[in-house]
């Protein structure tokens with residue numbers, strides 16, 4: 001039975017490996033931008049994270065967030081109602097979550113990768129941003145606020 005278990009694990013890992021490489025399931029093949037987590041704070045986008053007017057694409061703003069143990073930078077952000085925002089999130093340390101409560105924005109902030117999601121915020125209001133990936137002792141204190149004004 002142990003041989004059978006080992007053999008099916010081997011088959012599973014081979015299928016997973018082939019699917020990842022040939023199916024384009026790796027971050028690089030999916031077009032996800034990579035970043036050296038040790039130098040995140042030297043990157044102009046994440047050294048002063050926050051809302052910036054978009055310079056390309058059809059969105060109005062780029063919103064950069066740095067998720068680190070145990071805080072988000074910025075700790076609060078204001079977005080003009082009706083604007084389309086491309087959110088970029090990364091982490092310099094461990095895996096964090098990035099959920100904007102009450103919206104479809106729910107990403108993983110992974111060291112080495114920049115997660116992005118484009119969203120139009122029509123309704124004025126206040127959204128809590130929470131970390132939904134257990135990241136350590138301060139996990140429950142890890143929040144930010146997104147205000148649509």
Ligand code: CUA
Pocket residue numbers: 068069070095096097131132133134135136139140142
């Ligand atoms: Cu960061 Cu949980």
